[in-house]
Structures are given as structure tokens and as C-alpha cells.
Amino acid sequence: MPTIVAQTKPWRTLLAVSLMLVTAGCTRKPGPASALKPTGFGAALVESSGGKQIGATGMVLAQPLLVQVNDEQGTAVTGALVEFSGPTGVSFDPPSGLTDSSGQLSTNVALGSMAGRYQLVAHTSTKTQKPVELKIEEIALGYQEQVGFQLDNKYCARCHDPESTPERVSNYDNLETKPHPFTEGDTLNKMTDAELTAIISHGGPALNKSALMPPYGYTLSKTEIEALISYIRLISDPPYHASGMVYAQK
Ligand code: HEC
Incomplete structure (x- = not known):
């Protein structure tokens, strides 16, 4: 069977998730002892690309997930710490990092071994330590x-x-x-x-x-x-x- 090519076109609209939430076993939280020291702080996290992909279970999605940190005025923030987390079985490479000069950080996502919809979360925090989250969804085909x-x-x-x-x-x-x-x-x-x-x-x-x-x-x-x-x-x-x-x- 030829390998699956993840769909590049994102789903049309945002998912109104009114579904049974399955929380399989232990969940992965961003490690508190991150060695990365942020040099910038934002107020918002936005998805640039890579959400709503359709991939295969256990495989790395075709496109990396790219998120951006912005300040209150919507200007990109360099050096902000972003950490990714997801359900059991999902892995990120890298799992965390600092945003680049365009305020962005990209990570490669491998989905878990179960078919279904996966909710991923990107985290950052404001200067006053207020957590900022962005939820992203991907689909793993069995x-x-x-x-x-x-x-x-x-x-x-x-x-x-x-x-x-x-x-x-x-x-x-x-x-x-x-x-x-x-x-x-x-x-x-x-x-x-x-x-x-x-x-x-x-x-x-x-x-x-x-x-x-x-x-x-x-x-x-x-x-x-x-x-x-x-x-x-x-x-x-x-x-x-x-x-x-x-x-x-x-
Ligand atoms: C030659 C063009 C063509 C191909 C190929 C085709 N379809 Fe369709 N399909 C249509 C059209 C036109 C309609 C809309 C019929 C209507 O609304 O009267 C339709 C309707 C449908 C619907 C009803 C929902 C809808 O879209 O309106 C389903 C389900 C469906 N097709 C499944 C399939 C599947 C599965 C395949 C492949 C195995 C397939 N079709 C291949 C033309 C096609």
C-alpha cells in the first residue's frame, strides 16, 4: 500500500467539538524545568499552519506545525518560549523552543497509535506568567x-x-x-x-x-x-x- 499523503487543505471551519473526550491514560504536560530562557513574552498564540492535517496513526504529519506568538498589538514576539503538549502517544520534535525573528516556532508532530481526532495544545506565558494556550486538531487515520x-x-x-x-x-x-x-x-x-x-x-x-x-x-x-x-x-x-x-x- 502506498504511504498516505496527508491532506494539505485544512478543514473548512473550526471544529465544534461536542464529542466524547477520551483521555487515555497519563497525559503529557510541558516540563516545568525547561532549560530554555525566554527573552520575549507575548499575549497571544496563533496557528500559522499545520493544523487540521489528516495523517496516519503513528506517523509524522506531512507538514510541521507552525505557531506564532504575538503581543497585544498583534506584533510578532521573538524569543518567546512555546511548549507543545498532546495526548498519550503524540510526540513533538522539538517539544519546546523559542520563537524566531518572525515570532514563529515550528515542530514536527507524530500522532498516536489510535485512529481518531487529536487535540494538541501550544503553551506560552505572558510577562506576568499568565498562561496562554492554543488548541490545534489533527486527524489520525487507522x-x-x-x-x-x-x-x-x-x-x-x-x-x-x-x-x-x-x-x-x-x-x-x-x-x-x-x-x-x-x-x-x-x-x-x-x-x-x-x-x-x-x-x-x-x-x-x-x-x-x-x-x-x-x-x-x-x-x-x-x-x-x-x-x-x-x-x-x-x-x-x-x-x-x-x-x-x-x-x-x-
Ligand atoms: C463523476 C463524478 C463523481 C464521482 C467520480 C463520484 N461522485 Fe459521488 N456524487 C457526484 C454527484 C454529482 C453527487 C451529487 C448528487 C446529487 O446531489 O444529486 C454525488 C453525491 C455523492 C454522495 C451524497 C452526498 C453528496 O455529496 O451530495 C455521496 C456519499 C457520494 N457521492 C459518494 C461518492 C463516493 C464514495 C465516490 C467514490 C467511490 C463518489 N461519490 C464518486 C458525483 C461523483
């Missing part, structure tokens, strides 16, 4: 969802993903009826697993929808269709209630 991801790339993305890549020109703009990207939870979460199975197996007309949605019942096995559905459920935004595994620290 084996089944990775199979679904690859099937999506092979069969579905050319219509369901409006963006073209060098390998795949999107057909989206040519379609009279627009399909939804699989992250679009507002639409897809309202469909039951049985409905998803029906439209994927028998095409749009099975649900009185457009015949531009082709039937895949002859191309894909039952197991492959299930893999696609578990993938669609995991990446949906807002999250699909029944796939609600969120790994976060207390």
Missing part, C-alpha cells in the same frame, strides 16, 4: 480509514474535491449538480450508513439524486465501501457523532 482515503483518491476525489492537484484535474466545475467534499459534515452527517452504502453502490438515483453520481457496486467490494464510509465519518467537519473519538489531555 488502517481501515487509510484504505478509504486511497479509494477516495482513486475513484471519488476527481468529482468530490473541487481542487485540482498536479496528479488529478478536478472535474467538479463541470458537474451540473455539485457533489459535496467528504469533509462537509453538515450534509454527510445527516445521511445514515445505509444511505451512504446505497448511493455509493447504486449511484445517485438510489436516493433520488443525480445520475452524475455513478454506481460503484460492481467496482468496489463491500469491505471497500465500508472503508470509504469509515473514512468519510472520521474526516467530517463538524465531527460525526458516532465516530467521536477525540484524544485530548485533561
Whole structure:
């Protein structure tokens, strides 16, 4: 199986996480005895890039997580100490550091061994020691969802993903009826697993929808269709209630 290429496009909107919070075992808190001495202090932490990636369990995400420390006026702060923490199994390289001349610090993130949504936290503190936090979410696909991801790339993305890549020109703009990207939870979460199975197996007309949605019942096995559905459920935004595994620290 080819290795998974994490999706570069972030999820559309912020996650309204109304899910079961799973706190697996001990959580990792930033070490108090950090050897790094901050030379600057900010008032806010913002995400520059690297949040909302879709990767594989146990793997380093394709893009580093880049955060920025700003002061009250929104100006970048150099030399501010930032520490990263996450649920059990998540690792950061480096786990902490000082912001550079553009106020930024980047870290490589490896997700844990469980499939699901991971909540990561970046920490800094103000001059008066007030903690400042930024929460970031990433998704780890398990084996089944990775199979679904690859099937999506092979069969579905050319219509369901409006963006073209060098390998795949999107057909989206040519379609009279627009399909939804699989992250679009507002639409897809309202469909039951049985409905998803029906439209994927028998095409749009099975649900009185457009015949531009082709039937895949002859191309894909039952197991492959299930893999696609578990993938669609995991990446949906807002999250699909029944796939609600969120790994976060207390
Ligand atoms: C040739 C273009 C095309 C391809 C390829 C395609 N679809 Fe679709 N799909 C559509 C269109 C168009 C609709 C919207 C039908 C409507 O709303 O009437 C749709 C609708 C759907 C829906 C209902 C939700 C929505 O987006 O409106 C699901 C679920 C779905 N497709 C799954 C898949 C899966 C899974 C694959 C790959 C195995 C796939 N589609 C491949 C065109 C396509």
C-alpha cells in the first residue's frame, strides 16, 4: 500500500467539538524545568499552519506545525518560549523552543497509535506568567480509514474535491449538480450508513439524486465501501457523532 499523503487543505471551519473526550491514560504536560530562557513574552498564540492535517496513526504529519506568538498589538514576539503538549502517544520534535525573528516556532508532530481526532495544545506565558494556550486538531487515520482515503483518491476525489492537484484535474466545475467534499459534515452527517452504502453502490438515483453520481457496486467490494464510509465519518467537519473519538489531555 502506498504511504498516505496527508491532506494539505485544512478543514473548512473550526471544529465544534461536542464529542466524547477520551483521555487515555497519563497525559503529557510541558516540563516545568525547561532549560530554555525566554527573552520575549507575548499575549497571544496563533496557528500559522499545520493544523487540521489528516495523517496516519503513528506517523509524522506531512507538514510541521507552525505557531506564532504575538503581543497585544498583534506584533510578532521573538524569543518567546512555546511548549507543545498532546495526548498519550503524540510526540513533538522539538517539544519546546523559542520563537524566531518572525515570532514563529515550528515542530514536527507524530500522532498516536489510535485512529481518531487529536487535540494538541501550544503553551506560552505572558510577562506576568499568565498562561496562554492554543488548541490545534489533527486527524489520525487507522488502517481501515487509510484504505478509504486511497479509494477516495482513486475513484471519488476527481468529482468530490473541487481542487485540482498536479496528479488529478478536478472535474467538479463541470458537474451540473455539485457533489459535496467528504469533509462537509453538515450534509454527510445527516445521511445514515445505509444511505451512504446505497448511493455509493447504486449511484445517485438510489436516493433520488443525480445520475452524475455513478454506481460503484460492481467496482468496489463491500469491505471497500465500508472503508470509504469509515473514512468519510472520521474526516467530517463538524465531527460525526458516532465516530467521536477525540484524544485530548485533561
Ligand atoms: C463523476 C463524478 C463523481 C464521482 C467520480 C463520484 N461522485 Fe459521488 N456524487 C457526484 C454527484 C454529482 C453527487 C451529487 C448528487 C446529487 O446531489 O444529486 C454525488 C453525491 C455523492 C454522495 C451524497 C452526498 C453528496 O455529496 O451530495 C455521496 C456519499 C457520494 N457521492 C459518494 C461518492 C463516493 C464514495 C465516490 C467514490 C467511490 C463518489 N461519490 C464518486 C458525483 C461523483
